[in-house]
Amino acid sequence: MSTIPSKHLAVGLTSPTSGVVAFEVPTPQPGRDEVLVRVNWASVSFFELWQTDFKLLVDYPQPLGITIAGEVVQVGENVDVAVGDKVISFGMTSKQERAFQEYALISKHKIGKLPANVLPHEAVSVPDNFVTTYWALFGNLKLPVPSELPAKSSPPEAATPILVWGAGGSTGQYALQVLRLAGYTNVIAVASSHHHEYLRSLGAATTLDYRAKNISEQVLEAAGNPVKYVFDTIADEQYSLQHIAKFVGAGSQVAYLLPVRVGATGAVQGIKQQPDIPFPDGVELIGVKTAIYHLLNEKFKEEIQPKILPKLLAAGLIKPNRVREITGNSLAERVNTALSLLRKGEVSGERLVVKVSE
Structure with a gap:
């Protein structure tokens, strides 16, 4: 496992006029009920488009992205995953859990183990x-x-x-x-x-x-x-x-x-x-x-992402969306390309995904 840096790259909005750009953010340490994940893949959704075009729920600087597939690199003492586990997650209430960044800090209630029978770039289409x-x-x-x-x-x-x-x-x-x-x-x-x-x-x-x-x-x-x-x-x-x-x-x-x-x-x-x-x-x-949802229903918070979703994926009872990988020389370029496709209405019946890091 490589050394965890004190800062890492994120992609999002730095001002009302910045557009979607790359910027550095501090790499957080996990608390008791948290997990630090190296983000490998993220999916691109209309929520990111609404944040970009209409500044929905934006607090600058604002990393974007809400759905992650990645690998656990650091854990708190009260979690159910271990360093090295492949995981998936959906979260949109804190900047640190956002997907378009190299490392994301995620609550144990918003994380599930990725079954071995599902590829990460397909699985990232599922959680949100x-x-x-x-x-x-x-x-x-x-x-x-x-x-x-x-x-x-x-x-x-x-x-x-x-x-x-x-x-x-x-x-x-x-x-x-x-x-x-x-x-x-x-x-x-x-x-x-x-x-x-x-x-x-x-x-x-x-x-x-x-x-x-x-x-x-x-x-x-x-x-x-x-x-x-x-x-x-x-x-x-x-x-x-x-x-x-x-x-x-x-x-x-x-x-x-x-x-x-x-x-x-x-x-x-x-x-x-x-x-x-x-x-x-x-x-x-x-x-x-x-x-x-996790603030409104305790049972759903405890079960949907940590238990229900991984079980259904492992059993093949939930099929991931068809995915289209968006390529480019940088994460910012890949995200901007994906947002442009959504903006122009050129996506139907599939999910756009981007590689965040190796």
């Missing part, structure tokens, strides 16, 4: 969106929390239609897989038609094309009634929420990922915290705040 899915379905929509996955018995509303909008995206793909493992058999997936065959293999019972002019009518026909549970992984006022408002009714719950987008994929004009779309009376709108 798996946690988001689990929190949205069982924390926000309050579907019964399975005692284990796969569930040994069917949940009470196993055949109730559950709709995932944006099912072809990273979060949507995990939503289909988790719902299938939890025993739900009537999942409606709304996505581009070229993803439909793959989405059915992940657990979708019905697949619909979001570009259909009568998409709301198609959903109502497939569901038979207003849809009770909706998970909107896109959260765009014009391209998802205005359609969803037409096929829900009193008693429906709509969980949507924050922030809400204004403008289509490839032409996002801004973001906000809640939609201005009118919904029928009696519809509950729930903004999904995955960043603080």
Whole structure:
């Protein structure tokens, strides 16, 4: 194991006008419940794009990145991993746990061992969106929390239609897989038609094309009634929420990922915290705040990343997203290239990943 430096390279924002650049940060020492990880791979998400373009939750200097695959290099005394372990992690509440840097300091509750049967650059596509899915379905929509996955018995509303909008995206793909493992058999997936065959293999019972002019009518026909549970992984006022408002009714719950987008994929004009779309009376709108799931549910904090996710990956019950490695001469170049692809709407059905260090 190489010597741990006192400072290391990070990539992020240093001022409102800096753009995404490299800068040095101090290398922290792990506390009792913390782990220092040498970051090998990171995935690039829309959250980094919103931070870059709209300065969402930025505190300069701000390292970017929220999902890590790497190797443990130093540990606190009260952790369940050891130096040399390969691990994965999702975290976005502190600068020190961010992914686009050579070393990250991570709480033991936000880390899981990487199973030997999963490649690190594929595994890094999983943690953020798996946690988001689990929190949205069982924390926000309050579907019964399975005692284990796969569930040994069917949940009470196993055949109730559950709709995932944006099912072809990273979060949507995990939503289909988790719902299938939890025993739900009537999942409606709304996505581009070229993803439909793959989405059915992940657990979708019905697949619909979001570009259909009568998409709301198609959903109502497939569901038979207003849809009770909706998970909107896109959260765009014009391209998802205005359609969803037409096929829900009193008693429906709509969980949507924050922030809400204004403008289509490839032409996002801004973001906000809640939609201005009118919904029928009696519809509950729930903004999904995955960043603080560990502060809101102790059981989820203790189990999702350290226990549930590694077990499902090891058993092959959760498939990582298809990934595309973005190359370049430096981490800053690789990150900027990936952000440009997301900004222009040139990513569909796959996850962009970058190598951070060897």
